[in-house]
Amino acid sequence: MVSKSGNTYELLQLIPFLRGLPSQCIGIFGNASAPLASDMDVVLDASVEREADPDNLAPTASATVALSLGHALAVALMRARNFSVEDFERFHPGGHLGRSLRLTVRDVMHGRDEIAIAHPADSLKQVSSR
Secondary structure, eight states, X not given: OEESSSOOHHHHHHHHHHHTSSXXXXXXXXXXXSGGGGGOSEEEEOOOSOOSXXXXXXXXXXXXXXXXXXXXXXXXXXXXXXXXXXXXXXXXXXXXXXHHTXXXXXXXXXXXSSOOOOOTTOOHHHHHTO
């Protein structure tokens, strides 16, 4: 669960459902002592001193911190569980990345006999019309 404030009503309503699942609840919060934090098994502190916007309102810096923590957690779990390319293909077959793991150049060439070439000085309009 990810929340800057840790007070979001909709997320608080999810707690009973989440507790019924056979898994740990991990929260990434901008306020580690927020109400949602007490319902988590693990809390990762994503607090920031200040947001990047001029009025310190929009969750700019805190969203980046939360995203980074989430990615670090995902990579750590992938390593701990020896998650392989084959696992990714099996569990995410319909997504772009899962599909791309099976694609070959022949699959995406669509029977074209020629290859388009773009030069550094070409405009975007020239390149997109090829």
